[in-house]
Amino acid sequence: xxxxxxxxxxxxxxxxxxxxxxxxxxxxxxxxxxxxxxxxxxxxxxxxxxxxxxxxxxxxxxxxxxxxxxxxxxxxxxxxxxxxxxxxxxxxxxxxxxxxxxxxxxxxxxxxxxxxxxxxxxxxxxxxxxxxxxxxxxxxxxxxxxxxxxxxxxxxxxxxxxxxxxxxxxxxxxxxxxxxxxxxxxxxxxxxxxxxxxx
Amino acid sequence: xxxxxxxxxxxxxxxxxxxxxxxxxxxxxxxxxxxxxxxxxxxxxxxxxxxxxxxxxxxxxxxxxxxxxxxxxxxxxxxxxxxxxxxxxxxxxx
Amino acid sequence: xxxxxxxxxxxxxxxxxxxxxxxxxxxxxxxxxxxxxxxxxxxxxxxxxxxxxxxxxxxxxxxxxxxxxxxxxxxxxxxxxxxxxxxxxxxxxxxxxxxxxxx
Numbered sequence: 001x002x003x004x005x006x007x008x009x010x011x012x013x014x015x016x017x018x019x020x021x022x023x024x025x026x027x028x029x030x031x032x033x034x035x036x037x038x039x040x041x042x043x044x045x046x047x048x049x050x051x052x053x054x055x056x057x058x059x060x061x062x063x064x065x066x067x068x069x070x071x072x073x074x075x076x077x078x079x080x081x082x083x084x085x086x087x088x089x090x091x092x093x094x095x096x097x098x099x100x101x102x103x104x105x106x107x108x109x110x111x112x113x114x115x116x117x118x119x120x121x122x123x124x125x126x127x128x129x130x131x132x133x134x135x136x137x138x139x140x141x142x143x144x145x146x147x148x149x150x151x152x153x154x155x156x157x158x159x160x161x162x163x164x165x166x167x168x169x170x171x172x173x174x175x176x177x178x179x180x181x182x183x184x185x186x187x188x189x190x191x192x193x194x195x196x197x198x199x
Numbered sequence: 200x201x202x203x204x205x206x207x208x209x210x211x212x213x214x215x216x217x218x219x220x221x222x223x224x225x226x227x228x229x230x231x232x233x234x235x236x237x238x239x240x241x242x243x244x245x246x247x248x249x250x251x252x253x254x255x256x257x258x259x260x261x262x263x264x265x266x267x268x269x270x271x272x273x274x275x276x277x278x279x280x281x282x283x284x285x286x287x288x289x290x291x292x293x
Numbered sequence: 294x295x296x297x298x299x300x301x302x303x304x305x306x307x308x309x310x311x312x313x314x315x316x317x318x319x320x321x322x323x324x325x326x327x328x329x330x331x332x333x334x335x336x337x338x339x340x341x342x343x344x345x346x347x348x349x350x351x352x353x354x355x356x357x358x359x360x361x362x363x364x365x366x367x368x369x370x371x372x373x374x375x376x377x378x379x380x381x382x383x384x385x386x387x388x389x390x391x392x393x394x395x396x
Contacts, residue, residue, distance in 0.1 A: 013364040017323045019388040038329035103306030119315050127310035149278040156223045157284035158242045217298030221347035226300045227307040248343035
């Protein structure tokens with residue numbers, strides 16, 4: 001059945017999903033409640049946790065050092081449950097801009113940023129980001145000066161990456177919560193910079 | 200972890216091999232030379248996990264930094280880098 | 294077919310490609326459930342993400358391009374469960390017919 005309540009035949013893939021799920025439940029391998037709980041947990045995960053981590057790092061230089069040294073432990077320090085996440089945080093500076101891609105599939109720090117956007121998983125992003133990051137970033141509206149080094153990270157194995165963007169100018173004295181509101185998902189992937197103080 | 204073969208800062212080359220199975224070393228990086236940026240630790244081998252085996256003992260995993268101009272023939276910027284996680288058995292000394 | 298090394302259809306880095314479509318959409322419930330089942334079966338140590346990835350990579354190249362992301366993942370989930378003996382082909386066939394006939 002469709003979600004809208006009007007009858008629509010299932011696609012082959014929807015039929016497959018229902019069938020696999022019912023078989024797994026009948027066999028006692030998973031329960032409907034477990035599936036529903038996981039769906040809800042993932043639905044609630046936006047990128048706020050990532051933004052919190054960034055804001056803390058902007059405010060607290062010692063925390064930032066710990067975050068760059070061991071991303072996973074630094075998240076746990078803030079009470080964020082990040083099971084199985086091996087997080088590596090890479091820092092943007094005036095000399096270096098970082099960007100993340102998974103050319104082989106769609107590896108992404110889901111525990112911090114939620115589900116990845118469709119474009120991150122797309123053929124065109126995955127094909128071009130490692131090869132021509134400057135052109136891709138320009139397409140996203142981000143122009144990086146030639147004398148700034150671009151560091152592209154291809155998450156091919158067990159690590160997951162998050163960019164620590166530079167703190168926007170004009171935010172001196174801001175609270176952590178207010179700073180977190182400047183952090184966008186795309187700035188933590190590296191295809192954008194955070195919002196400015198007046199955005 | 201068994202003693203890693205390579206150290207941070209060491210130059211390594213990715214095997215120019217094109218085997219079958221589930222491989223996490225991208226096609227574009229095979230045969231390229233870079234520098235070990237860090238040892239990430241040891242993790243069960245994904246090539247084996249994909250075949251329903253346990254992937255143990257876990258091979259060391261490295262982050263290797265490549266100059267983009269050493270990966271793509273006509274890459275313009277001299278300083279841009281590309282960093283890729285590569286398992287030990289895909290690397291050799293240069 | 295020229296004499297060329299094997300390259301998986303998923304191994305995209307460096308291939309020529311076009312502009313990036315940045316439109317975003319909400320995921321359908323069935324897609325979220327596919328995702329959830331993969332996560333749950335992984336945490337119960339019944340399947341690995343590596344096996345699921347391998348089954349995606351085994352899709353014919355045309356399918357890899359033509360299918361949407363979660364369409365690929367649901368096929369891969371099914372293949373993986375059958376490989377593991379958690380579900381059999383016969384069970385899946387019977388169940389799919391049963392669901393279809395419910396209407």
